[in-house]
Amino acid sequence: MRFVVLDFESASQADLKKCGAWVYAEDPTTEIICLAFSIDGGAPVVLSGPSLTNNTDSILSAAVNNAEVIFIAHNVAFEKAIWRSIMVPQLGWPDIPNERWHDSMASCAMKALPLKLERAAMALRLPMQKDKGGLAATLSLGRANKKTGMIDRTPDKLQRVYDYCIQDVKTELDLHRRVRGLGAAERRVWLLDQTINERGVRLDMDFVRQAQKICDDAALPLREEFMALTGGIAPTQDKQFKEWLVKQGCPFPLDSDGQPMVNLQKETVLKLLGEKDENEEDSLAETEDDYTRFDVSQQPLPFAYRRPLEIRNILGSASIKKLSAMRSCCGDNGRARGLLQYHGAGPGRWAGRLLQPQNFPRPTLKISEGFDKDGNELFKGHDPDQLVSAIMSGDAEYVRLLFGEPIKAVSNGLRHAIIASDGNLLEVGDFATIEARIVLALAGQHDKTRLMAEGKDIYIDMAQAIYKMPVDKKRDPEKRQIGKNSVLGCGFQMGWRKFKARYAQNESDEFCKACIDAYREVFAPEVPKLWRALENAAVRTVWDRVGHEAYGIAYNLEDGFLTARLPSGRKLWYYDPRPVKKAMPWDKDDIRPGFEYSAWKMGQWKRVSAYGGLLTENVVQATARDLMVNGMFNAEAAGHGIVLTVHDEIVTDVPEAIAAASALDGFMTDVPDWAKRLQIPVSTDCWTGGRYRK
Numbered sequence: 001m002r003f004v005v006l007d008f009e010s011a012s013q014a015d016l017k018k019c020g021a022w023v024y025a026e027d028p029t030t031e032i033i034c035l036a037f038s039i040d041g042g043a044p045v046v047l048s049g050p051s052l053t054n055n056t057d058s059i060l061s062a063a064v065n066n067a068e069v070i071f072i073a074h075n076v077a078f079e080k081a082i083w084r085s086i087m088v089p090q091l092g093w094p095d096i097p098n099e100r101w102h103d104s105m106a107s108c109a110m111k112a113l114p115l116k117l118e119r120a121a122m123a124l125r126l127p128m129q130k131d132k133g134g135l136a137a138t139l140s141l142g143r144a145n146k147k148t149g150m151i152d153r154t155p156d157k158l159q160r161v162y163d164y165c166i167q168d169v170k171t172e173l174d175l176h177r178r179v180r181g182l183g184a185a186e187r188r189v190w191l192l193d194q195t196i197n198e199r200g201v202r203l204d205m206d207f208v209r210q211a212q213k214i215c216d217d218a219a220l221p222l223r224e225e226f227m228a229l230t231g232g233i234a235p236t237q238d239k240q241f242k243e244w245l246v247k248q249g250c251p252f253p254l255d256s257d258g259q260p261m262v263n264l265q266k267e268t269v270l271k272l273l274g275e276k277d278e279n280e281e282d283s284l285a286e287t288e289d290d291y292t293r294f295d296v297s298q299q300p301l302p303f304a305y306r307r308p309l310e311i312r313n314i315l316g317s318a319s320i321k322k323l324s325a326m327r328s329c330c331g332d333n334g335r336a337r338g339l340l341q342y343h344g345a346g347p348g349r350w351a352g353r354l355l356q357p358q359n360f361p362r363p364t365l366k367i368s369e370g371f372d373k374d375g376n377e378l379f380k381g382h383d384p385d386q387l388v389s390a391i392m393s394g395d396a397e398y399v400r401l402l403f404g405e406p407i408k409a410v411s412n413g414l415r416h417a418i419i420a421s422d423g424n425l426l427e428v429g430d431f432a433t434i435e436a437r438i439v440l441a442l443a444g445q446h447d448k449t450r451l452m453a454e455g456k457d458i459y460i461d462m463a464q465a466i467y468k469m470p471v472d473k474k475r476d477p478e479k480r481q482i483g484k485n486s487v488l489g490c491g492f493q494m495g496w497r498k499f500k501a502r503y504a505q506n507e508s509d510e511f512c513k514a515c516i517d518a519y520r521e522v523f524a525p526e527v528p529k530l531w532r533a534l535e536n537a538a539v540r541t542v543w544d545r546v547g548h549e550a551y552g553i554a555y556n557l558e559d560g561f562l563t564a565r566l567p568s569g570r571k572l573w574y575y576d577p578r579p580v581k582k583a584m585p586w587d588k589d590d591i592r593p594g595f596e597y598s599a600w601k602m603g604q605w606k607r608v609s610a611y612g613g614l615l616t617e618n619v620v621q622a623t624a625r626d627l628m629v630n631g632m633f634n635a636e637a638a639g640h641g642i643v644l645t646v647h648d649e650i651v652t653d654v655p656e657a658i659a660a661a662s663a664l665d666g667f668m669t670d671v672p673d674w675a676k677r678l679q680i681p682v683s684t685d686c687w688t689g690g691r692y693r694k
Contacts, residue, residue, distance in 0.1 A: 003070045003102075004063050005176060006037035007168045008082045009161050011141040011151075016078075018328040020338040020354050022198075025081035026331065032086055033141055033158070036165040039063055041177075044169040046162045054092040064094060071096055074117045074172045076103035077197065077338055098194045104172055106190050107179040109343035111561065111573040114600045120179075121171050123575070123598065123605050128174045134164025185570065189629055192636065193342040193350070200337035201357075201643045202653070203330045204419045204691075210394040211410045211417070212323045217396040218406035219315055226311045229304070235312050238264050250305045269309055272301060319411040325355040326417060340645065346599065347572065347622035350645050357646055360415045363694055365403055384693045387413045418644070418651075418692035425659035427640060428693075429631070429668050429686040431648040433458075434624045439491035439616065441680040442551055442567075442623070443530040448523070453681035459484040465522040466515050482515065490519040491620070493531050493613025531612030538562065538615055542595040543579045552678075553619055562597065564619065567674045568626040572618055574610070575599070582609060624648055627675060627682065631668035638667065651692065661686035 012030035014023065024030060034048040037060060047060070055061055063069045073079040080101060087093040105115050114120045121128070137160040141153060182190055226235045233240045242264055245252075252260040253271040261268045301309070329336045336355060344351020352358035365382040382403065390399045391413055396406040403409040420426045433452070440448045452458055463471040463483030471479045485503040496512040504512050520528050533550035540548045547556040554565040562577040574597040584590040596607045608614075628650065632642055635652055640663065644651035652664065665686045675682070 002040055002063070002066070002068060003072055003176075004037050004039050004060070005041075005072045005169055005173045006035060006079060007073060007165055007172065008035050008079055009033040009138050009141075009165045010082060011138075015328070018325065018354075020329045020336075021078040021081040022085075022200075022337040023329055023331050025078075025085035030082075030086070032082065033138070034162050034165050036162070036169045038169050038173055041173060044166045046166060048158070048162065052087075052091055054087075054094075061093075064096060067100070070100055070102050072102045072104060072172070072176055074104045074168075074175065075115075076101050076105070077194075098191055098198075101194075102181060102187075103190070103342075104176045104179060106342050107182055108175075109341070110182055110186055110348075111179060111575065112346045112599055113179065113575060114605055115341075117168070117171060117175070119600075119605065120175055124175070124178050126171065126174045126178065128167070128170045134160060134167065137161050138164055188633075190342050192629075192632060192642075193340060195636075196642050196644070197338050197340055199641060199643055199653075200331070200335035201339065201418050201651075202335050202421050203326055204417050205327070205330060205334065207388065207392060207417050208323055208326045208330075211391050211413070212327075213394045214391060214396045214399055214406050215320055215323065215410055218400075222311050222315055222407075226308055226315075229308050229311075235315050241308070241312070245305065248305065250301075264312075269313060273306065273309055273313070274301070314405065314407050317407065317411055319361045319414060320407060322355050322360075322414055323410075329354040345621070347618050348570070348625040349621065349628075349647065352646075357415075357418075357644060360646075360694075361411045363412050365409065365412045382412060384413075384416055384691060388416050388691065391416075415692050415694060420653050420690050423655060424653050425656050425688045425690055426643075426692055427650075427652040427654060427659050427661065427664040427686065427688050429650050429661075429664040429684045431624065431628065431668065432683040432685055433488065434627065434648050434682070435620050436487050436491055437681050437683075438620045438623050438678075439527060439530070440524060441678045442620065443524065443526040445524045445526040446679060449679055449681045452683070459487055462487045462519065462523050465518040486515050486519050486523070490516060491524070491527055492617040493528075493611070531616050533612075534615045534619065535610070535612035538564070538610060539579075539593055539595055542577045543593055562595070564615070566619060566622055566626065567678060568623065568672070569674075570622065570626060572622055577610075580609075623675075623680075627671060627680070628668075630672050630675075631670075634667035634670055635664065638663070640664065640667065659688045661688050 010030055010032050012024060012027055014027035014030060016024045019027075032048075032052055034046050035052060036044045036046045038044045039059060045060075063071075071079075080096075080098075083093070084095060088095050105117075105120075108115055108120045114123050137157060141151065141157070141161060143151065181187065223235055227233060230241060230244050233244055235241075242262065246262060250272070252262050253268060254260060326336065329338070331337065339352060339354055339357055341351040341353050343349075350358070363382060365387070387403065387409065390402050391410060393399070399406040399409050403412075418426075436458075437449065437452055440446075440452075448458060448461070451461060457473060457480075459480050460471050460473060460483060463476070463479045463486075466482060466486065467479055471483070473480055482504065485499075489499060489503060494516070496509065496516045499515055500507065500509065500512040504515070530551055534553060537548040537550035537553065538555045541555040541557060542562060545557060547554060549555065552567050556563050556565070557577070560576060562574040564572040564574075566572065577595050577597045580594050580596050581591050582594045584592065594609060594611065596609050598605060599608045600606075601608060628645065628648060632645065632650055635642055635650065639658070640652040640654050642650060643653045650664065650668065652659075665684050668684045668686070669682050671680070671682055
């Protein structure tokens with residue numbers, strides 16, 4: 001099939017990183033500096049100035065008008081936005097439909113490679129690398145010189161940008177040859193992703209403005225309180241504040257070597273406050289770090305330290321910065337587009353962009369609803385309508401009266417800024433405990449999956465295995481919670497150290513070990529067999545250089561990758577797998593064959609040691625994603641347009657006349673044959689409403 005690789009360079013007063021491709025392209029100050037393209041791998045051609053206007057006799061025009069030609073770019077949403085917002089209305093070019101675009105970044109995402117062009121090129125050791133130096137020249141074309149007030153667009157500067165654009169096209173061409181396409185099935189998913197991203201979500205900008213006013217008003221007394229407590233240090237003066245804490249004798253937590261972690265990093269501050277990151281989405285599988293991680297215990301801080309740290313956390317909350325992101329990325333039509341990254345996580349789930357809907361803060365507001373017969377105060381979650389009404393008042397003190405700290409209240413209500421279109425409702429559906437259901441089904445632990453299918457309380461079943469006594473949901477809520485944490489957390493070879501750090505910091509080591517043993521030996525003894533079998537199949541494939549299969553997961557070596565074919569037929573990709581011998585973290589004298597691969601983790605391209613729990617987690621999360629994709633296609637086919645997906649959740653925006661929780665439940669529980677064969681007991685929690693909530 002014929003193809004064109006193309007790349008735009010542009011200039012604008014708009015900030016692309018903040019507003020996203022669609023708002024950027026529609027900004028009246030945005031202009032095209034040049035367009036470089038290569039047809040069928042030939043030498044790149046550059047168009048600029050008058051040559052950007054459509055010439056029906058040109059080779060590019062012929063390609064655009066040939067329905068068989070595919071257009072390829074890296075992070076193609078930008079090229080599409082520029083094409084549709086400038087090339088079509090201003091320069092006379094016909095539109096290029098989504099079906100004729102391909103994104104090499106999507107191929108990188110599918111194969112778990114770095115997404116940025118320069119990082120992908122370096123990871124794959126391509127002969128043609130991105131020209132980093134040309135980026136500064138390109139960015140300068142939209143910025144006036146501070147001394148002269150003029151923008152430097154001399155012929156030499158423009159030629160530097162043209163050369164940079166040509167280099168990008170060459171690099172993208174090399175990258176495309178290396179990572180190739182998505183395959184028919186995944187291309188269909190990517191095209192759905194493009195539809196969702198271009199459809200966007202509607203934002204209640206009145207709500208956003210009032211929420212910002214509340215945060216601004218509430219921040220003033222907090223800054224004053226902080227400075228009064230610290231002797232005049234401002235909340236933004238991290239160096240001075242850290243020195244103040246040291247002088248005051250603040251007991252910083254210890255690292256694995258027993259040394260104080262004297263810093264103000266998020267993890268350190270949360271430990272100081274005795275809190276955990278409610279938005280933490282790290283792996284549940286055990287890692288070697290969990291055997292050397294610093295002690296999770298931390299004595300309560302005195303008020304003199306605690307309060308300044310709390311204020312600093314509130315004022316610097318990343319969640320509140322989403323208000324600014326909402327204002328920046330909302331277009332004139334009241335919708336935010338481009339919020340999702342296809343295959344943003346290795347197993348295939350979407351990641352968030354711009355206002356990052358994937359990491360909206362979990363609701364933590366607790367509203368008193370009286371006392372039980374024993375005098376214990378009872379709490380419930382916040383009423384979304386009441387919180388929205390309070391925020392819409394714009395009155396920080398009124399919010400404080402009803403919900404406590406106003407900035408925290410706004411943080412809890414951020415997701416409520418997403419609303420349905422006029423005359424529509426949002427349908428929202430979430431797969432219930434889907435990963436726990438899949439790992440049990442995949443392992444063949446069908447006694448437990450039957451309980452789940454029958455609607456039985458599986459957390460009580462687990463709690464009784466731990467405590468070896470009857471457990472009642474109402475009478476023993478704490479025991480049931482431990483059971484819930486065990487069911488949701490232990491399916492991927494989590495060890496007792498991580499279990500304690502995440503779920504049971506106040507319990508003894510012996511109790512946490514008992515929880516792990518109860519899961520592995522009593523509740524789900526088939527699951528550890530799954531971990532071992534997947535690890536053995538993958539390791540043998542890497543060592544023997546021939547494919548092996550376990551539990552329906554087929555491992556093979558393909559073009560520098562280890563692949564794992566899932567029950568759905570889709571593949572997971574592990575780049576540059578290499579056989580190694582490694583000591584077990586629990587016994588350094590226990591040396592076993594294993595393998596490592598390269599992956600983008602925690603902002604770094606690094607080597608990752610594979611093992612059964614991690615491989616199982618990948619397979620289970622990927623299977624959950626494939627079930628969600630099936631439900632998404634069902635919804636779209638029935639005319640229920642999707643505007644967002646968050647973790648295992650689908651959000652549609654449909655006319656009130658057809659909106660129904662039962663309809664979305666039907667789309668999501670109508671599973672494909674491969675899922676039926678696995679006997680996955682799929683269940684959903686669906687609702688409809690005019691405003692998004694958790």
